[in-house]
Amino acid sequence: MRATLERAHLLKPLSHVQRVVERRNTIPILSNVLIKADGAQLTLKATDLDLELVETVEAAVDQPGTITVPAHMLHDIVRKIPEGARISLDTNADGSTMTLSAGRSRFALQMLPESDYPDITAGEFTHRFKLAAGDLKWLIDRTQFAISTEETRYYLNGIYFHSIDVDGIKMLRAVATDGHRLAQAQMPAPEGAIGMPGIIVPRKTVGELQRLLDDPDGEIAVELSDTKIRVTFGSVVLTSKLIDGTFPDYDRVIPKNNTKIMQVDRVDFASAVDRVSTVSSERGRAVKLSLADGTLTLSVVNPDSGSATDELVVDFDSEPIDIGFNSKYLLDITGQLGSENATFALADPGSPTLIHDGDAAKTLYVLMPMRV
Template sequence: MRVTLERANLLKSLNHVHRVVERRNTIPILSNVLLNAEGASLELKATDLDLEITEATPAQIEQAGATTVPAHLLYDIVRKLPDGSEVMLSVDPEGSTMTVASGRSHFKLQCLPQSDFPQLAAGEFSHTFRLDSATMRRLIERTQFAISTEETRYYLNGIFIHSAESDGKIVLRAVATDGHRLARCETEAPDGAENMPGIIIPRKTVGELQKLVDNPDVAVIVELSDSKIRMTIGAVVLTSKLIDGTFPDYQRVIPQGNDKAMQVERKTFTDAVDRVSTVSSERGRAVKLALSEGLLTLSVNNPDSGSATEELAVSYDAEPMEIGFNARYLLDIANQLSGSDVKFLLADAGSPTLIEDTNDALALYVLMPMRV
């Protein structure tokens, strides 16, 4: 194999694929990136056996071929080469080493044979649809923060995406929850998504996808099978296993009868929560919201370090009430909102609270209260 290509093109592709590779691997081949030179492009592929990313980049190919080299090492070398330089990759006749040459810099890397590299066979895809990148990014960003990190509840370790009926229309809905908070976001279902099965996309795949949907002009082609999802974003193909589990019936958690409405300026509210939570304990992070007509009093009381209170003018005309929340969860939700105001729909101190984005009627958040 002998290939010449622009450093910028190689670096961009390596940046996309090398992140999938775990730093510590018991299986040596999983530390490597597969390089396949064919036609007029170099294809790069990396996998952790659950997730696979492939990207092709333009290259001058003097001699076609394929090999695998350490992914993070190659990425670090190319990253440190000067801007605007060309890189030549060549494999010796035995196939045991690859030379990376650019200007006066020469590196020799150990290769492992292409035949050892695992393929994430996708099987038959039963559903295909297209989403624009901005919509995919919105579905992810509005829900990702609520993904559970508790490994025992593995079925919550991802975003649940499914088609549902809302106001007589079919929508594509993304939901994530960790049992303390729930985030739901939806968009009009694209052609092909109407009867799709409910799928749970793993947290790591969600993170990689979020980094890839940065160009609003590129559409995402989504293909689904019973156990895998494949997403094509321009020259990048991301294939991932899905979480094999049943997502809970989240509709039961969304309160319907919350009749006490509070509306407050979002930035003023988040800054105030951030300030008073400075004295909260790392473990508890509890902040109390005391509501009376037109007034919200935020307070934190930590026996070890002190207390804090702050008053805010709000729109509220129901009976006075007090309710406690985890300050970090409140801030996580508030940071997802795009409107200038945030609207809380409350029932009582022990019931879940509904939080709405005044600028996005298709996003919805539920937060469980804390005892304070």
């Protein structure tokens, strides 16, 4: 193989694919990136057997061929080469090493046989649809923070995407929960998504999609089966296995009859929570909300360091209530709301609270209380 291209043209796809490669691998070939030179382009591919990322870039190809070389090492080399340099990739006669040349710099990297490189893309995709990249990024951004990191409940380690009928309108809904909080976002379902299987997209795949969808103006193609998802976006194709599990019946935990309604300026509320939580313990992070007569009093008591209180004027005319929450969870949720005011629908100190902004039809959040 022999190919030449600009440093910047190689660095961008390399920075994408190398993120998929785990730093420590028991299978040597999984530490490598597969590079295929053909026609007037290079195709780079990386996988960890659950997630595969393929990206194509233009290049001057003098001799077609396919190689595999260490992904992180190649990325570090290209990253350290001066901007504007032209990079040549050459394999030696016996196919054991690849030489990278840029100016006066030369690097020889050991190769592994490309025939050993795994492919996880086999299988049929039963559902296909297209949507704006910004729409998928919006669904991910609004729910991703609530994904569980607890490996024992593996079916919560991702975002649950499914189509659902809401008041006669077909919606594409994303839900994530870790048992302490729940995030739900939805939008009108694109054609082709109606009737799709409910899928749980793993946390690592969600993170990669979030980084790749940095251009909200583009359109992406999504293909689904019961076990895999494939997303095509420009020159990038991401294929991932899905979590093989059943997402819980989340609708049961969404409160329907919380009648104590508080409306508060979102920015003021987040600032006050942030201020008083400064003295909270790292382990508990508990903040107490006391509501009465249009006033919200936020308080934190930490036996080891001290206490703090703050007051806000709010719209609240129900019976007084004291309820505690994890301050980090409160900040996570208020950070996702888009309007000026946040609406809290409360029941009692031991029941889940519903939080949303002006458009509850698009996003809603459920937060379990803490004892304070």
